Amino acid sequence: MSGGIRFDSVTVAYDGNVVLDSLDLTVEPGEVMALLGPSGSGKTTALRAVAGFVRPASGRVFLGGRDVTDLPPYRRGIGMVVQQYALFPHMRVEENVAFGLKAQKVARGEIRERVALALEMTGMAAYARRRPRELSGGQQQRVAIARALAIRPDVLLLDEPLSALDARLRSDMLAELARLHRELPDVTILYVTHDQVEALTLGDRIAVMDRARLRACGTPRELYRAPADEFTASFLGGANLLPVTVGEEGVFLGGRRIKVSGEAPGAAATLCVRPHLVGLGDGPNQLAGTVSEIQWRGSTHRLCVDVDGNRVMADVRELKDPPAHGDSVTLHFAPEDAVLLAAGVTDD
Amino acid sequence: MTRRLLWTVPPVAVLTLLFLYPLALVLQQSVQPDTGGTSLQPYADVFASEAFRHALWTTVWLALASTVGCLVLGFALALVIAFVPFPGAKAVARFIDVYLSFPSFLITLALLFIYGTTGIIGSFQFLTTPWGVLLAEITYFTPFVVRPLLAAFSQLDTAQLEAASSLGARPWRVVRRVILPEALPALAAGGSLVLVLCLNEFGIVLFTGAKGVTTLPMLVYSKAILESDYPGACVVAVVNVLISVGLYGLYRVVSRRAGA
Numbered sequence: 001m002s003g004g005i006r007f008d009s010v011t012v013a014y015d016g017n018v019v020l021d022s023l024d025l026t027v028e029p030g031e032v033m034a035l036l037g038p039s040g041s042g043k044t045t046a047l048r049a050v051a052g053f054v055r056p057a058s059g060r061v062f063l064g065g066r067d068v069t070d071l072p073p074y075r076r077g078i079g080m081v082v083q084q085y086a087l088f089p090h091m092r093v094e095e096n097v098a099f100g101l102k103a104q105k106v107a108r109g110e111i112r113e114r115v116a117l118a119l120e121m122t123g124m125a126a127y128a129r130r131r132p133r134e135l136s137g138g139q140q141q142r143v144a145i146a147r148a149l150a151i152r153p154d155v156l157l158l159d160e161p162l163s164a165l166d167a168r169l170r171s172d173m174l175a176e177l178a179r180l181h182r183e184l185p186d187v188t189i190l191y192v193t194h195d196q197v198e199a200l201t202l203g204d205r206i207a208v209m210d211r212a213r214l215r216a217c218g219t220p221r222e223l224y225r226a227p228a229d230e231f232t233a234s235f236l237g238g239a240n241l242l243p244v245t246v247g248e249e250g251v252f253l254g255g256r257r258i259k260v261s262g263e264a265p266g267a268a269a270t271l272c273v274r275p276h277l278v279g280l281g282d283g284p285n286q287l288a289g290t291v292s293e294i295q296w297r298g299s300t301h302r303l304c305v306d307v308d309g310n311r312v313m314a315d316v317r318e319l320k321d322p323p324a325h326g327d328s329v330t331l332h333f334a335p336e337d338a339v340l341l342a343a344g345v346t347d348d
Numbered sequence: 349m350t351r352r353l354l355w356t357v358p359p360v361a362v363l364t365l366l367f368l369y370p371l372a373l374v375l376q377q378s379v380q381p382d383t384g385g386t387s388l389q390p391y392a393d394v395f396a397s398e399a400f401r402h403a404l405w406t407t408v409w410l411a412l413a414s415t416v417g418c419l420v421l422g423f424a425l426a427l428v429i430a431f432v433p434f435p436g437a438k439a440v441a442r443f444i445d446v447y448l449s450f451p452s453f454l455i456t457l458a459l460l461f462i463y464g465t466t467g468i469i470g471s472f473q474f475l476t477t478p479w480g481v482l483l484a485e486i487t488y489f490t491p492f493v494v495r496p497l498l499a500a501f502s503q504l505d506t507a508q509l510e511a512a513s514s515l516g517a518r519p520w521r522v523v524r525r526v527i528l529p530e531a532l533p534a535l536a537a538g539g540s541l542v543l544v545l546c547l548n549e550f551g552i553v554l555f556t557g558a559k560g561v562t563t564l565p566m567l568v569y570s571k572a573i574l575e576s577d578y579p580g581a582c583v584v585a586v587v588n589v590l591i592s593v594g595l596y597g598l599y600r601v602v603s604r605r606a607g608a
Contacts, residue, residue, distance in 0.1 A: 086507035100515030
């Protein structure tokens, strides 16, 4: 099998500062792995270790089963797309796309063919003779993608590729990337992002990173439905995290008994419920409180309710007659929509 | 409108008094032979002389060779300073700024101390040949190329270099295809500056004591001071000015066409 990335205890440090701490991660051939995390979490460092721009202090990086840790970037045959496009400004679009093929001494006729194909795939064929500065941000990013794809890499590294684009364009490009991956199912993609929507949309699996460490790894559905820890829960999708105690008689939030399907990790646990799964009014697992904040978001209302000193967020369908600040309300959630996490694994 | 026009008076006045008037005097002198009257005879005399033609040739080839040398050496130095992370790279870059303020004869003196007849390394005769002048000029003028190059390199997005190498380009290809094209405006600026400065260089040629090396500025000096041939000196000076201004014009045309 070609492609595939494997990190084997990869540690990267700058001047004694560990920015990537013993990362073990395998990306299967043809898989899209989203590396998700806040800035400074080590996700970009992990990507740069695959590209060959940072040297691990220890550990090995494998590409398609081959140890590439000691190879210079130009011998790894990897496609890379970065946030700021990094097109060569003095070259036309077609020359940019041909750059990698020329560097790899591809025959002239074939270069023309493959450049045309790559521009076709990214919808930039009409712009072949333009210069990068004559293109919009989204068009430049398409050219950068075409340039990376032209060398037919087994592995494509995408480092926050949509972060420089505005929101509307971002969702178009997201769909575009998904389409490209359907057309090129053999290409392994490592997709670094801080945006959970991008990670959920594109990732076959998501690796959540925080403070130089891998926190959790799994399919989007797994991580979203049953996050491994509080950090993953709140970073991926946002969550109500409520401290509960677990005893013989069941799970208690404050003095209230809560019904939760699933195992409890210990005596002290954190109850995790997604805001959109919390309803207004009576139902199972009722919580009474006062409204501390209300935000109208068009199709939904977000209510922040103070329940015995805990802040509970609920996203509900737009209300005709929304409660006001200070009103008493009742919230509820279904037992199967809640998950119990080990308490206090995150130290913040 | 009149107020704005008033503001043009001071610069024009200063320019005229300090620059244009003396230049006009030189021009005037150059068409007034010692025999009296006004004629182009001094020009004919100078152009006919073997010494002038020799000096013109020496000036041009020395300036061209120095410029090429400075460009090659300066590009290499700037590459190392900008892209090879070594301790003290910043200090070196700062030293280059200081170096630009040194007088040109100083570097020649330094070369004399090292290579001259009573020098540290020993007596190399080449310092008094054109090659000595060439060495001194390259040594002195290279920083004039390095400076704008470093400024250009600091603007260069390192992501471009990384993109190039991830696409399979070896370092040499990255230099040739990515860095060099973006450095062209800076090379043109530095190179043309060095070319003009070399054409007019006087101190270095004088201090190397190269007897066989007579450049146009040297010729002006020897005609005016040693031979008291003022019309002749002025003719050479006019030629020198014309070459400089011509080169500058050429540089402007070329740089505009390059889109710089």
